[in-house]
Amino acid sequence: MDPFDDPRLTAMGLLAEVSTGLAAQLNKTFSAAGLSEVDFETLIRLARSPQHKLRMSDLAGQTSLSTSGITRVVDRLEREGLVQRCPCSTDRRASYASLTEAGVNRLTALMPQHLEDIDTWFTSLLAPEQLATFLETLRTIRDVVRPCATAGVERVEQVTTG
Amino acid sequence: MDPFDDPRLTAMGLLAEVSTGLAAQLNKTFSAAGLSEVDFETLIRLARSPQHKLRMSDLAGQTSLSTSGITRVVDRLEREGLVQRCPCSTDRRASYASLTEAGVNRLTALMPQHLEDIDTWFTSLLAPEQLATFLETLRTIRDVVRPCATAGVERVEQVTTG
DNA sequence: CGTTGATGTTTGCGCGAACAACTTTCTACA
DNA sequence: TGTAGAAAGTTGTTCGCGCAAACATCAACG
Numbered sequence: 001m002d003p004f005d006d007p008r009l010t011a012m013g014l015l016a017e018v019s020t021g022l023a024a025q026l027n028k029t030f031s032a033a034g035l036s037e038v039d040f041e042t043l044i045r046l047a048r049s050p051q052h053k054l055r056m057s058d059l060a061g062q063t064s065l066s067t068s069g070i071t072r073v074v075d076r077l078e079r080e081g082l083v084q085r086c087p088c089s090t091d092r093r094a095s096y097a098s099l100t101e102a103g104v105n106r107l108t109a110l111m112p113q114h115l116e117d118i119d120t121w122f123t124s125l126l127a128p129e130q131l132a133t134f135l136e137t138l139r140t141i142r143d144v145v146r147p148c149a150t151a152g153v154e155r156v157e158q159v160t161t162g
Numbered sequence: 163m164d165p166f167d168d169p170r171l172t173a174m175g176l177l178a179e180v181s182t183g184l185a186a187q188l189n190k191t192f193s194a195a196g197l198s199e200v201d202f203e204t205l206i207r208l209a210r211s212p213q214h215k216l217r218m219s220d221l222a223g224q225t226s227l228s229t230s231g232i233t234r235v236v237d238r239l240e241r242e243g244l245v246q247r248c249p250c251s252t253d254r255r256a257s258y259a260s261l262t263e264a265g266v267n268r269l270t271a272l273m274p275q276h277l278e279d280i281d282t283w284f285t286s287l288l289a290p291e292q293l294a295t296f297l298e299t300l301r302t303i304r305d306v307v308r309p310c311a312t313a314g315v316e317r318v319e320q321v322t323t324g
Numbered sequence: 325c326g327t328t329g330a331t332g333t334t335t336g337c338g339c340g341a342a343c344a345a346c347t348t349t350c351t352a353c354a
Numbered sequence: 355t356g357t358a359g360a361a362a363g364t365t366g367t368t369c370g371c372g373c374a375a376a377c378a379t380c381a382a383c384g
Contacts, residue, residue: 068371094379
């Protein structure tokens with residue numbers, strides 16, 4: 001038998017295809033707004049954080065970019081005026097990246113199209129209950145593969161499942 | 163109200179986190195075998211193709227790499243002896259990339275660990291029925307976002323599980 | 325209070341991938 | 355049959371990102 005024909009490979013491949021294919025579709029809207037996928041990811045993480053700001057390393061933790069990668073992304077976004085660095089009052093090593101008004105505006109401008117894209121290529125394809133089940137399954141996996149995805153949001157104690 | 167707190171954003175973010183987080187876990191095994199994620203993706207696509215070979219552009223279509231990207235990947239893999247180019251008998255512009263025996267061996271060697279990884283971080287987390295439902299949903303989305311994912315296969319669709 | 329090690333961020337460097345231009349070959353059409 | 359245009363693949367160029375080293379600051383400890 002062919003050892004490369006395993007249902008687990010198929011399952012994994014399917015997940016990868018969906019993720020990259022979906023990302024490719026959403027990318028169109030990003031680039032129409034002059035943003036890369038990474039740019040958008042960075043901006044939206046800031047937008048969804050308290051006071052629209054986050055420490056550089058927390059940003060790195062949330063985006064699966066390295067800290068040096070975040071430095072460069074924030075450099076670019078700052079040059080475009082979408083983000084600004086501001087010092088941390090309690091730790092002079094650290095700095096916050098915070099959304100500027102222009103950054104909020106840029107996000108706000110593309111958000112309707114982005115949400116429509118997600119609908120078109122993802123959520124509207126599924127019945128409400130099917131979507132809920134799907135998300136529940138994703139959460140199950142997420143909690144295992146990304147125990148630290150909530151860095152900078154909260155201090156969460158992680159329990160090993162034994 | 164915060165316009166950046168939409169369930170669709172959460173859903174999309176969850177899917178992205180799962181996909182990248184899972185990929186990061188699987189990557190450990192790849193690099194232990196001296197392969198990058200892209201290398202592995204390329205090799206496995208070849209392994210799962212008839213006669214273990216595929217035209218360069220079909221390879222590009224299946225891997226979401228550009229054709230020039232595939233050229234370089236195959237350059238590398240050929241230098242390592244895992245893949246070899248051979249001309250297409252009916253079209254002298256085209257060339258096939260085909261797995262060498264060394265390539266098959268390399269894949270065979272890491273496959274047990276890879277399958278175990280998929281189990282550990284993905285499939286074993288879900289009940290059989292839950293997994294089946296999950297894959298069904300993934301197929302639904304895949305068929306919409308990636309209509310051409312089967313380029314070069316031309317054959318049948320995979321067997322539906324259950 | 326100075327030294328040592330840890331932590332947060334930035335820079336030097338190299339690799340890998342996309343885009344566009346180019347070469348070769350195929351196909352269509354007159 | 356000859357020409358135009360399309361298609362497959364490779365190469366030049368550019369740029370983004372990760373790794374490791376450097377730099378700045380903090381925390382601990384004598």
